[in-house]
Amino acid sequence: MTKSFRTLDDVDVKGKRILLRVDLNVPMDNGRVTDATRLERIAPTITEISGKGGKIILLAHFGRPKGRDAKESLKPVAAALSQVIKQPVGFADDCIGEAAAKAVAAMKDGDILCLENTRFHKEEEKNDPAFVGELAKLGDIWVNDAFSAAHRAHASTEGLGHVLPAYAGRTMQAELDALGKALDAPTKPVIAIIGGAKVSTKIDLLENLVTKVDALVIGGGMANTFLHAQGIGVGKSLAEKDLAATALRIMEKAEAANCAIILPVDAVVAYHFAANSPSHAYGLDAIPADGMILDVGPQSIVRIHAAIDDAATLVWNGPLGAFEMTPFDRGTMVSARHAAERTKAKKLVSVAGGGDTVAALNQAGVAGDFSYVSTAGGAFLEWMEGKPLPGVEVLKVR
Numbered sequence: 001m002t003k004s005f006r007t008l009d010d011v012d013v014k015g016k017r018i019l020l021r022v023d024l025n026v027p028m029d030n031g032r033v034t035d036a037t038r039l040e041r042i043a044p045t046i047t048e049i050s051g052k053g054g055k056i057i058l059l060a061h062f063g064r065p066k067g068r069d070a071k072e073s074l075k076p077v078a079a080a081l082s083q084v085i086k087q088p089v090g091f092a093d094d095c096i097g098e099a100a101a102k103a104v105a106a107m108k109d110g111d112i113l114c115l116e117n118t119r120f121h122k123e124e125e126k127n128d129p130a131f132v133g134e135l136a137k138l139g140d141i142w143v144n145d146a147f148s149a150a151h152r153a154h155a156s157t158e159g160l161g162h163v164l165p166a167y168a169g170r171t172m173q174a175e176l177d178a179l180g181k182a183l184d185a186p187t188k189p190v191i192a193i194i195g196g197a198k199v200s201t202k203i204d205l206l207e208n209l210v211t212k213v214d215a216l217v218i219g220g221g222m223a224n225t226f227l228h229a230q231g232i233g234v235g236k237s238l239a240e241k242d243l244a245a246t247a248l249r250i251m252e253k254a255e256a257a258n259c260a261i262i263l264p265v266d267a268v269v270a271y272h273f274a275a276n277s278p279s280h281a282y283g284l285d286a287i288p289a290d291g292m293i294l295d296v297g298p299q300s301i302v303r304i305h306a307a308i309d310d311a312a313t314l315v316w317n318g319p320l321g322a323f324e325m326t327p328f329d330r331g332t333m334v335s336a337r338h339a340a341e342r343t344k345a346k347k348l349v350s351v352a353g354g355g356d357t358v359a360a361l362n363q364a365g366v367a368g369d370f371s372y373v374s375t376a377g378g379a380f381l382e383w384m385e386g387k388p389l390p391g392v393e394v395l396k397v398r
């Protein structure tokens, strides 16, 4: 397959000023970074450009500040990044203007400089052309390595791509390659597993997937809405009963597109939404009126395993049950481990993403065994919805 976007293979970075958009939105507690995963992910791009003698000027947002706010400064994050990449990372107190220009002018080949939170300027989120121009003055080329921010058309995530030569960083490249193999040009048959709490947050995603995959497993709280729509009593389970018509429409669309919908055939039911509350598995004709479905049942797990065995490609978003509480994590854990085994046996390409999904795969101890796990939340979901991502579109070779 020919590459549809430019990468670092297509540019000589030596001596150039590289405006590198990264995701530095790491979890912090009391000024300390509590999870450095995102910093580790961008390390290869930074090390490569620095090693080749490019001057790296990091652009990123942090949190949702309304104007300048010391609590949302990137300064401590730059320090944490320096520890991860084991190289000095300079810092400038603003991302435009004199502070930034002076710091950039002082850089030598291979140096790394982090500019202050782009969202300290409201023009960032407005993709304001004058602000884009101010940023562009600081660099010769723009490299986007922040897939997780690519669903936003902001100045540093999209605008710069229109005024400077634009390239995908290595992390972005890996993400686009993995996602391409999962939905754009997958090895068939393709199965999607979609779980999570509610149908309402995933209608667009389900409607897109039924046109692209061969089978769609629906689990979690959202499966209850589909069961209810089919006239099955779901007791006191989480269910969006007002979305019954939507659920039926999605099922019709799936049938028309030859996509098999795989719903639970049994369920684990408890009477309290609490860890270790007493529970039993019931067939769908016998869900107690005062009970709550908190996980898929054992027969459903057998079906899901068979569906995974039939597939060559798997895309997964959302847990199959209330996985934060034992024993209602069982369906998610066992199915995740099964998908991991198939992947290790080279029978399956498995791609998963979304905040809760990453947490669930980590809990199952198999995140490293999937072909690719995306840590992007909103951008991953919009990609699954089939929406063009502005920060990716602008990288495409036209």
Ligand code: AMP
Binding pocket: 195, 196, 197, 198, 201, 219, 220, 221, 222, 238, 293, 294, 295, 317, 318, 319, 320, 321, 322, 323, 324, 356, 357
């Ligand atoms: P989402 O963010 O939409 O992926 O939803 C994830 C949340 O759905 C997790 O917090 C799960 O505990 C919750 N969830 C999954 N299955 C159920 C269920 N059967 N009943 C209630 N909550 C559920």
